Amino acid sequence: MHALPFNQHLAGCGQGLKNIDYYFKANYMETLTDKDALTVIQERKSVRNYTGEPAGKEAIDKLLRAAMAAPSAVHMMPWKFIVVTDIKKLEKLAGGLPFAKMLVKAGTGIVVCAVATEAAGSSEEFAILDCTCASENILLAAEALGLGAVWTAVYPNKELMDFVRKELDIPQHVIPLNLIPVGHPTGDEKALDKFDAKNIRWQKWGGDF
Numbered sequence: 578m579h580a581l582p583f584n585q586h587l588a589g590c591g592q593g594l595k596n597i598d599y600y601f602k603a604n605y606m607e608t609l610t611d612k613d614a615l616t617v618i619q620e621r622k623s624v625r626n627y628t629g630e631p632a633g634k635e636a637i638d639k640l641l642r643a644a645m646a647a648p649s650a651v652h653m654m655p656w657k658f659i660v661v662t663d664i665k666k667l668e669k670l671a672g673g674l675p676f677a678k679m680l681v682k683a684g685t686g687i688v689v690c691a692v693a694t695e696a697a698g699s700s701e702e703f704a705i706l707d708c709t710c711a712s713e714n715i716l717l718a719a720e721a722l723g724l725g726a727v728w729t730a731v732y733p734n735k736e737l738m739d740f741v742r743k744e745l746d747i748p749q750h751v752i753p754l755n756l757i758p759v760g761h762p763t764g765d766e767k768a769l770d771k772f773d774a775k776n777i778r779w780q781k782w783g784g785d786f
């Protein structure tokens with residue numbers, strides 16, 4: 578990326594240029610990386626360490642567009658997305674979610690909400706499956722943009738679901754599936770190689786290629 582030497586150059590130029598520096602980090606660095614789709618899939622990882630630099634609005638918009646490009650049963654798209662950037666709200670959410678402490682430093686949280694009444698057959702199962710597809714798209718799009726993200730659990734823990742509902746005024750019939758912190762990664766995390774040929778069967782269970 579060309580932004581790094583430029584930012585380093587700006588770093589010595591005083592407080593007045595901080596806004597320009599921020600502009601570059603928020604808008605320039607979040608343009609698409611040149612990774613192809615399969616590389617993005619292989620390099621996606623759960624990011625739990627963030628620089629503190631928030632993701633720009635444009636990038637968040639791209640994540641939400643990716644989310645809504647997901648497949649859904651009978652094309653019902655039973656999803657809603659709550660984007661939280663208010664620091665006080667982020668602190669409140671992180672305080673009540675045991676595995677989402679990184680949320681505050683990430684700077685943005687996306688709560689993926691499943692609406693069973695809008696799903697195929699008004700099914701909670703379909704709503705959750707569809708929203709899981711949308712969530713994975715967010716995680717992949719973040720990787721493609723050079724951002725970091727991680728699925729943090731809300732569903733199926735009833736206490737956590739009620740906590741998130743209360744904090745974000747989500748109606749009782751809506752399922753907050755997860756909370757996805759999004760931000761700039763420090764680079765500490767690397768993708769895991771999970772491929773295991775033993776997980777593959779051909780033709781039938783127990784069948785060999």
Ligand SMILES: Cc1cc2nc3c(=O)[nH]c(=O)nc-3n(C[C@H](O)[C@H](O)[C@H](O)COP(=O)(O)O)c2cc1C
Binds near residue numbers: 622676677727729730
């Ligand atoms: C349903 C689900 C719930 C998860 N919950 C959390 C969580 O609460 N906190 C967290 O840090 N990571 C959570 N993760 C991320 C997993 O820990 C992570 O995907 C796994 O360790 C593999 O690492 P990777 O994503 O880097 O490949 C969750 C992932 C899934 C799919």
